Amino acid sequence: MSRGRxxxxxxxxxxxxxxxxxxxxxxxxxxxxxxxRKIKPYQGEWSTIGSFVRPEESVESAAARVxxxxxxxxxxxxxxxxxxxxxDRDPGARVISLPYFALIRLGKEEIxxxxxxxxxxxxxxxxxxxxxxxxxxxxxxxxxxxxKARYRPIGFELLPEKFTIxxxxxxxxxxxxxxxxxxxxxxxILSMKILERLPEKDKSTSRKGAFLYSFIPKRxxxxxxxxxxxxx
Amino acid sequence: MSRGRxxxxxxxxxxxxxxxxxxxxxxxxxxxxxxxRKIKPYQGEWSTIGSFVRPEESVESAAARVxxxxxxxxxxxxxxxxxxxxxDRDPGARVISLPYFALIRLGKEEIxxxxxxxxxxxxxxxxxxxxxxxxxxxxxxxxxxxxKARYRPIGFELLPEKFTIxxxxxxxxxxxxxxxxxxxxxxxILSMKILERLPEKDKSTSRKGAFLYSFIPKRxxxxxxxxxxxxx
DNA sequence: CCAAAAGTGTTATCGCTACACCCATGA
DNA sequence: TCATGGGTGTAGCGATAACACTTTTGG
Numbered sequence: 001m002s003r004g005r006x007x008x009x010x011x012x013x014x015x016x017x018x019x020x021x022x023x024x025x026x027x028x029x030x031x032x033x034x035x036x037r038k039i040k041p042y043q044g045e046w047s048t049i050g051s052f053v054r055p056e057e058s059v060e061s062a063a064a065r066v067x068x069x070x071x072x073x074x075x076x077x078x079x080x081x082x083x084x085x086x087x088d089r090d091p092g093a094r095v096i097s098l099p100y101f102a103l104i105r106l107g108k109e110e111i112x113x114x115x116x117x118x119x120x121x122x123x124x125x126x127x128x129x130x131x132x133x134x135x136x137x138x139x140x141x142x143x144x145x146x147x148k149a150r151y152r153p154i155g156f157e158l159l160p161e162k163f164t165i166x167x168x169x170x171x172x173x174x175x176x177x178x179x180x181x182x183x184x185x186x187x188x189i190l191s192m193k194i195l196e197r198l199p200e201k202d203k204s205t206s207r208k209g210a211f212l213y214s215f216i217p218k219r220x221x222x223x224x225x226x227x228x229x230x231x232x
Numbered sequence: 233m234s235r236g237r238x239x240x241x242x243x244x245x246x247x248x249x250x251x252x253x254x255x256x257x258x259x260x261x262x263x264x265x266x267x268x269r270k271i272k273p274y275q276g277e278w279s280t281i282g283s284f285v286r287p288e289e290s291v292e293s294a295a296a297r298v299x300x301x302x303x304x305x306x307x308x309x310x311x312x313x314x315x316x317x318x319x320d321r322d323p324g325a326r327v328i329s330l331p332y333f334a335l336i337r338l339g340k341e342e343i344x345x346x347x348x349x350x351x352x353x354x355x356x357x358x359x360x361x362x363x364x365x366x367x368x369x370x371x372x373x374x375x376x377x378x379x380k381a382r383y384r385p386i387g388f389e390l391l392p393e394k395f396t397i398x399x400x401x402x403x404x405x406x407x408x409x410x411x412x413x414x415x416x417x418x419x420x421i422l423s424m425k426i427l428e429r430l431p432e433k434d435k436s437t438s439r440k441g442a443f444l445y446s447f448i449p450k451r452x453x454x455x456x457x458x459x460x461x462x463x464x
Numbered sequence: 465c466c467a468a469a470a471g472t473g474t475t476a477t478c479g480c481t482a483c484a485c486c487c488a489t490g491a
Numbered sequence: 492t493c494a495t496g497g498g499t500g501t502a503g504c505g506a507t508a509a510c511a512c513t514t515t516t517g518g
Contacts, residue, residue, distance in 0.1 A: 466518090469514100477506100483500105
């Protein structure tokens with residue numbers, strides 16, 4: 001009982017890390033942000049980005065700190081993704097990892113800020129071998145993304161504020177890896193009444209131009225609450 | 233670098249606990265298994281059952297150990313349920329908790345074995361105040377159970393091997409807290425083709441008797457994989 | 465005027481919902 | 492014989508899936 005405030009005599013503390021699986025979407029498809037590891041073991045290899053949880057911060061703020069310090073982004077959609085707790089998963093020490101999965105809106109700016117720290121966006125279908133069990137974590141994140149996309153509208157997190165319906169369709173097609181009928185897609189997404197059509201058009205991808213839409217936050221939230229079976 | 237095999241200098245280890253949220257189902261409804269806490273602080277108060285993760289065991293096996301040592305049950309359906317990592321959640325020490333949610337089949341035997349350790353089954357609608365953030369964990373477990381029940385067949389975990397359709401319907405009614413039409417329920421569940429009708433009847437609840445069914449494991453697994461929107 | 469992407473309707477089918485009565489049996 | 496829970500069918504409606512052509516406009 002001589003170890004400060006702890007009354008849990010005999011319990012052995014363990015290193016706890018958070019790892020961020022950062023996904024983004026742009027015209028080329030779904031991307032994963034990876035980093036060259038800065039410490040040993042496995043220094044220099046590709047890895048998701050993580051950090052040990054510090055005594056004075058919550059697990060959640062550790063994850064936010066990691067994301068912010070490597071991308072400059074704050075208030076990002078993040079969600080815990082289980083835990084990895086095998087005894088020998090990390091040869092450097094016994095470490096329990098709590099991965100978070102983050103969805104970010106890809107614009108040109110974000111990509112630049114990250115290129116500074118030995119970072120790179122990888123196409124989701126061409127992920128290199130990663131250290132430890134990180135490939136597993138990425139696979140879990142992808143599975144979770146697909147699950148999520150099915151049961152709730154997604155897009156607020158992965159699309160810019162204004163987007164076109166073809167863009168949204170492309171996002172779903174990328175996630176499901178499957179072509180969708182554009183008439184039915186439009187019908188279904190519009191019938192949810194979570195989109196507001198703006199007066200502007202995006203002419204960057206066609207001569208005709210596609211109308212821009214934005215999510216109606218209130219209705220979007222209602223849909224998330226209620227749950228939707230968005231099989232396409 | 234004098235602390236053994238760790239190459240993670242400066243990282244501060246933290247106590248990690250697992251907590252088991254144990255749910256069961258019987259003729260009276262959905263139940264939660266709670267225990268009187270054996271250690272300080274909060275000794276004697278109602279709590280889910282937990283333990284610190286030991287250096288030589290994985291997180292998962294810690295959860296299995298806790299469940300086994302308090303109920304005698306092995307090979308139970310258990311699933312991690314996020315994590316609780318606020319700095320001051322436990323006044324005894326900085327502890328990160330990794331709750332697991334377990335579903336067990338309630339028979340008379342199980343109840344007896346647990347009554348020895350200051351344990352009690354509580355109706356899910358009458359949970360007493362629990363220590364720390366355990367009420368939150370229980371609420372999360374319930375929410376997860378409802379979510380699960382909607383998106384995949386459930387029942388393998390909560391029902392005995394042989395069960396009747398009225399029993400299964402009652403399980404869903406309890407989970408959703410909502411009455412269901414028995415014709416439609418039957419139609420839907422049978423159309424999934426995951427049930428096999430046995431030649432026997434259970435006569436314990438009616439003079440006529442209800443046919444016993446069992447799940448067809450293979451088809452059940454397929455359904456779980458594929459996902460179902462089981463809104464009733 | 466043409467290439468390229470955006471946008472638009474209809475029909476057939478399927479699954480869901482709502483709803484009420486007969487059946488089997490033990491006491 | 493009667494009380495109790497178990498078991499069954501159908502019709503209407505709404506959602507989904509399949510399917511091809513017109514519109515716009517910059518070059």
